[in-house]
Amino acid sequence: MSDPAARPMTAAVVVAAGKGLRIGGDLPKQYRRVGGQAVLTRTLAALAGHPGIDRIQPVIAPDAAAFYRECLADLSSDLGKKLSEPVQGGATRQQSVRAGLEALSASGGTPGLVLVHDAARPYVATDLVDRAIQAGREHGAAVPGVAVTDTIKLVEPIAPGIGRVHETPAREALRAVQTPQAFGYSALLAAHRRAADQGQDGFTDDGALAEWAGLSVVVFEGDAANRKITQPSDLIDADRSFSRGAGAVSVSPMTSLVSRLATGFDVHKFGPGDHVWLGGVKIPADRGVIAHSDGDVVLHALTDALLGTIADGDIGTHFPPSDEQWRGAASDQFLAHAVELVRARGGKIDHLDITVLAEAPRIGKHRDAIRARIAEIAAIPVACVSIKATTTETLGFVGRGEGLAAQAAASVRLPEILTELDAEAEQTDRQS
Structure with a gap:
């Protein structure tokens, strides 16, 4: 040209x-x-x-x-x-x-x-x-x-x-x-x-x-x-x-996509403050949480869940609490890092699911904002993010109002290289 x-x-x-x-x-x-x-x-x-x-x-x-x-x-x-x-x-x-x-x-x-x-x-x-x-x-x-x-x-x-x-x-x-x-x-x-x-x-x-x-x-x-x-x-x-063909970039003829599911959990004790961070959204509250970073239990649990899908340690491995650079840090960067690691492996995030365990604050009116923020950080559709909340019926530290917790699950698809024996077995299955 x-x-x-x-x-x-x-x-x-x-x-x-x-x-x-x-x-x-x-x-x-x-x-x-x-x-x-x-x-x-x-x-x-x-x-x-x-x-x-x-x-x-x-x-x-x-x-x-x-x-x-x-x-x-x-x-x-x-x-x-x-x-x-x-x-x-x-x-x-x-x-x-x-x-x-x-x-x-x-x-x-x-x-x-x-x-x-x-x-x-x-x-x-x-x-x-x-x-x-x-x-x-x-x-x-x-x-x-x-x-x-x-x-x-x-x-x-x-x-x-x-x-x-x-x-x-x-x-x-x-x-x-x-x-x-x-x-x-x-x-x-x-x-x-x-x-x-x-x-x-x-x-x-x-x-x-x-x-x-x-x-x-x-x-x-x-x-x-x-x-x-x-x-x-x-x-x-x-x-x-x-x-x-020559246009293959992420998946080769000897590669298949496999599904991985992993979970994450995080908990923080209440302390002085007037808000808590949940899913990247600042929510007014009569107390804050005691944490090294911003104490966002939702993003911390999601980060661990995504790291679990690629078997790459946990949030403490990548962002140790002993490192002062993470004191008060916004947790969106933790989740973004885990997302990037998944994508670097050729992975595709299919769904993120979170359950918040807390007597207070109530998250109902913040649910859409939290889903939208998580979707933005992970660069996935909002339809692929689910968040729920529950109490513990006054049982345990959550029921006593001493803290809050979140559990998360992440499902992804990752390319998995087949061994020559696996490929031969697959070929035999096709011919039989």
């Missing part, structure tokens, strides 16, 4: 705001892991690694910030430099693309060319991006297409599930359209604004919108391997492909 300084800026809008729930489950398909990394991570890495792309504007759903942070955690810092802060998408793909285009305009350095790509197409290859950029520069509006091998029928419905053939178009003139699609940035943004002003919101790809706006759209050679993940079988195929 040419010297970036000698050409107009080329940006890419990556559309990742869809729910993608047709594939099953409650996790959008772009955040499902294939070969150890999220689909979106692989898509962003492929585009960010291309020398002809200068900036990438991700568009995500309003409630997907934690999922997106997980994707970034698996992306190298060099590639991450090309990414702008994500913007929130709309109710339709068209609205999401426009949000990405507007964000590029607002952040300065208006691009000359923009590529629009679906997050669920992680197979995008360097030569396909080359062709997209070249076609976009030469023609102003260009989409990749692959030849159709099946005979296509145009039908008119005559009953539910039944249609009468209206026309059989020649296959030679048909193309199945893919992304990335390439356009002059200003022309595409103007087309999107015009469509929005006129209430035209039914376009499912930017090539169709550009045609509606009067732009001449060309079709360049696509890539049959540039498949879109749509069905559960697509996820299975992608997992196998990335686990065995």
Whole structure:
């Protein structure tokens, strides 16, 4: 590709705001892991690694910030430099693309060319991006297409599930359209604004919108391997492909993901003060706790639980109370350290569960704030954090109001390298 300084800026809008729930489950398909990394991570890495792309504007759903942070955690810092802060998408793909285009305009350095790509197409290859950029520069509006091998029928419905053939178009003139699609940035943004002003919101790809706006759209050679993940079988195929291919990063062909569950427990005695820290949230109280750090029993228990999943000691091992640098320290850094250690092992945190044992203070009205803070520290969705509270029916030191405690459980998935004998046994099982 040419010297970036000698050409107009080329940006890419990556559309990742869809729910993608047709594939099953409650996790959008772009955040499902294939070969150890999220689909979106692989898509962003492929585009960010291309020398002809200068900036990438991700568009995500309003409630997907934690999922997106997980994707970034698996992306190298060099590639991450090309990414702008994500913007929130709309109710339709068209609205999401426009949000990405507007964000590029607002952040300065208006691009000359923009590529629009679906997050669920992680197979995008360097030569396909080359062709997209070249076609976009030469023609102003260009989409990749692959030849159709099946005979296509145009039908008119005559009953539910039944249609009468209206026309059989020649296959030679048909193309199945893919992304990335390439356009002059200003022309595409103007087309999107015009469509929005006129209430035209039914376009499912930017090539169709550009045609509606009067732009001449060309079709360049696509890539049959540039498949879109749509069905559960697509996820299975992608997992196998990335686990065995050059794109495998976190999981190799000789690696499987195994579940680990570990627990943690912490207790602190009440002392002078007017608040306690629970789950990273400062809660007013008629007493404080006696502790070397801030005495957050929730974060301490969670830290031990996560360290337990990787068998790496406990909180005292990593942050000894004899070390004065931790006196009065905020406990969020302890949990963040444990999270980083898990991720450094290629692990994925699935769920964190906490039970607070205390007669007082009551945590009911603080529950949502605590869940949100823990989710933020661990860079996981709030839905993956659970917190409960109970008393001990006036029994023990908790029941006597002498202190409070917390117990926690953490479930993670970690890559486990199989021995050659294990692999041979697995292969034998498959053949038998």
